[in-house]
Amino acid sequence: MNIARKIINGMLNFVLPNVCLGCEGMLSNNESYLCSSCMLTLERYNETHPWQSQKISEGIVENSLSVYWFRENTPIQNIFHELKYRKIKRAGLMLGEHIGKMIQEQNFSSYDLIIPVPLHKAKLRDRTYNQSEFIALGIKNILNIPVIKDVLCRKRFTPSQTKLNKLERKENVNGAFEISEVKRNIVAGKNIILCDDVITTGATILECALTLKTAGAAKILVCSAAYAELKTNTL
Numbered sequence: 001m002n003i004a005r006k007i008i009n010g011m012l013n014f015v016l017p018n019v020c021l022g023c024e025g026m027l028s029n030n031e032s033y034l035c036s037s038c039m040l041t042l043e044r045y046n047e048t049h050p051w052q053s054q055k056i057s058e059g060i061v062e063n064s065l066s067v068y069w070f071r072e073n074t075p076i077q078n079i080f081h082e083l084k085y086r087k088i089k090r091a092g093l094m095l096g097e098h099i100g101k102m103i104q105e106q107n108f109s110s111y112d113l114i115i116p117v118p119l120h121k122a123k124l125r126d127r128t129y130n131q132s133e134f135i136a137l138g139i140k141n142i143l144n145i146p147v148i149k150d151v152l153c154r155k156r157f158t159p160s161q162t163k164l165n166k167l168e169r170k171e172n173v174n175g176a177f178e179i180s181e182v183k184r185n186i187v188a189g190k191n192i193i194l195c196d197d198v199i200t201t202g203a204t205i206l207e208c209a210l211t212l213k214t215a216g217a218a219k220i221l222v223c224s225a226a227y228a229e230l231k232t233n234t235l
C-alpha cells in the first residue's frame with residue numbers, strides 16, 4: 001500500500017467502522033473490525049502465564065489468561081498501535097470482546113466487576129484516555145457486568161517499563177497503586193476481572209491484583225488481550 005493510500009485509510013479509520021484494524025483495507029459486509037485474512041494471522045496464546053501457578057498458590061489470583069501472542073510486524077501490532085497511539089476505541093472494544101468470549105469458554109467463577117489497569121493522572125491527562133478502559137468496555141459487551149474505573153488508582157508516577165528487566169519492572173510498580181479507604185467497600189468481597197492491553201512480565205497487573213486483594217477483593221481473574229515476551233515488547 002502506498003503512503004498516500006495509507007494516510008487516507010488511516011483517516012478513514014477515525015470516522016468509518018468499515019476499515020480493517022489490521023491492514024486498513026476496506027471490510028466486506030460480513031466482516032467487522034478485522035478482515036478475514038488479518039483474522040487468520042492472530043495467534044492464540046494457548047499457554048498459561050509463567051507465574052500463574054505461583055500466584056494462584058499465593059492466593060493473589062484465581063486464574064489468568066491472555067488471548068493472543070503479541071508479535072511484531074503482524075496485524076496484531078497494528079491493532080495495538082491503533083488502540084494505543086491513535087485512540088481508536090473500536091480496537092479496544094474488539095480486543096475486549098475477544099477476552100470476554102474466551103472467559104465465557106472457560107469454567108471460571110462468575111464475576112461482579114471489571115477493573116482496567118489504571119494510568120497515573122498525569123499520564124492520563126497527557127494521553128487523554130486509558131486504552132485498558134476501552135478493553136474493559138469490550139469485555140462488558142460480552143459479559144454484561146459493570147466496569148469500575150475510579151476505585152483502583154495509580155498513586156505514584158512510574159517510568160515507562162519498556163527498557164526495564166523483569167526485576168526492575170517489579171520494583172518499578174511496587175506500591176504504585178492504591179484504593180482509598182472510602183472506596184474499599186466497592187471491591188470488598190467481589191469477584192473481579194482485572195484487565196490490561198498487554199501482559200509482559202505481569203509485574204503491573206499483579207501489583208494491581210495484590211492491591212485489590214489487600215482491599216478485600218474475593219477472586220481475581222487477571223487478563224489481557226495479548227502476551228508479549230520481554231524482548232519483543234516495544235509497546
Ligand SMILES: [Zn+2]
Pocket residue numbers: 020021022023024025034035036037038039
Ligand atoms: Zn486486514
